Amino acid sequence: MSDDVRIIKKYPNRRLYDTTTSNYITLEDVKKLVLDNVAFKVEDAKTKEDLTRNILLQIILEAEAGQGSPMFSSDVLAKIIRFYGHAMQGMMGNYLEKNVQTFVDIQKKLQEQSGSMLGGAPPLNADAWSEFIKMQGPAIQSMMGSYLEQSASAFLETQQQMQKQTRSMFGNFPFSNFAAGQNPFPPSSAGDTGTASPKKDDGSKKDGA
Numbered sequence: 001m002s003d004d005v006r007i008i009k010k011y012p013n014r015r016l017y018d019t020t021t022s023n024y025i026t027l028e029d030v031k032k033l034v035l036d037n038v039a040f041k042v043e044d045a046k047t048k049e050d051l052t053r054n055i056l057l058q059i060i061l062e063a064e065a066g067q068g069s070p071m072f073s074s075d076v077l078a079k080i081i082r083f084y085g086h087a088m089q090g091m092m093g094n095y096l097e098k099n100v101q102t103f104v105d106i107q108k109k110l111q112e113q114s115g116s117m118l119g120g121a122p123p124l125n126a127d128a129w130s131e132f133i134k135m136q137g138p139a140i141q142s143m144m145g146s147y148l149e150q151s152a153s154a155f156l157e158t159q160q161q162m163q164k165q166t167r168s169m170f171g172n173f174p175f176s177n178f179a180a181g182q183n184p185f186p187p188s189s190a191g192d193t194g195t196a197s198p199k200k201d202d203g204s205k206k207d208g209a
Contacts, residue, residue: 006040
């Protein structure tokens, strides 16, 4: 592991110890590391097990339960839960990760744009951001258009992965055309359609017969 990654040890009493500052820290301190883009790893003090994800999930849980509007509605959380154990769990995770990264890129561009307009002033607070968003309608519309395009691209990539996985799963079945992406049930040959074709009028019946 790189030397610039801060190691935080978690003890059985749930206390977190920052090995860089040689101090015990709180979950709020870890959140600040995240906001400051500081690379860190949380590990069990005894077993060295990586607990970084567990701590990050705790931070998210506290943020969702805290004041203000939660980021995830109950409906969204229920949908995400249904993907656990599903065949598409990995694909869904990959799709969400790419969309979040795209949104982060858009946010970064907006921050850079606001900083250049304000002469390198400190980051805007929530109210100032709202005013800035209103003023930058066309630029934001363009960025969101790019976001939607990349989101659609990520979805199509996920769909292609799903199709490949499906073909791989059914490739051993006695449908040779399926693995190649073809219809495993081709149309019947001419004359064997399974339906009675209309008989040709041979003129044997006379009018009035």
